[in-house]
Amino acid sequence: MSTTSVSTVLSGISAANERLRASANNIANLNTEDYRRERVEAQTREDGGVRTTVTKLPEPGADLAADVVDQEASAYTFIANLKVLQTQVRAEGALLDIHV
Numbered sequence: 001m002s003t004t005s006v007s008t009v010l011s012g013i014s015a016a017n018e019r020l021r022a023s024a025n026n027i028a029n030l031n032t033e034d035y036r037r038e039r040v041e042a043q044t045r046e047d048g049g050v051r052t053t054v055t056k057l058p059e060p061g062a063d064l065a066a067d068v069v070d071q072e073a074s075a076y077t078f079i080a081n082l083k084v085l086q087t088q089v090r091a092e093g094a095l096l097d098i099h100v
Contacts, residue, residue, distance in 0.1 A: 004047065004048055004086070005048075005088055006085070007047070007048065007049055008048040008049040009049075009081050009084050009085045009088070010049075010050065010085075011045065011048075011049030011050050011051070012050060012077065012080075012081040012084075013078060013081045013082065013085075014052070015040070015042050015050045015052045015077070016074045016075075016077040016078035016081060017030065017078065018037075018040050018052045018054065019040045019052075019070055019073070019074040019077070020069075020071060020074040020075065020078070022038040022039070022040045022054060022068040023067040023071045023074065025038055026038055026062075026063075026067045027064065027068070027071075030062050030064060031062075033060075034060045035060055035062075036056040036057050036058070036059065036060050037056070037057045037063065037067070038054055038055070038056060038057075038064070039054070039055050039056075039057055039062070040052050040053070040054050041053045041055065042058050048076075
């Protein structure tokens, strides 16, 4: 398994985890006065994968619907990246079986 593909998958898992953390934090602070929601932005890295940046929105205010949707999307992204990793591990195992 190439280190680039593993690095790409792990960065995707990390990005999904960061989005999940930020949306959970936003929901936890739903009733906190003057709380500014966190937003996670992802940028593609030159070597593959993604890099995340967490920023605070300029204005306070809650958006429960957006945060719940972001949690669902993050969970699906996390699972999809785990499936890719699992497929890579299986493929590597099959190649080793052939060469043994």
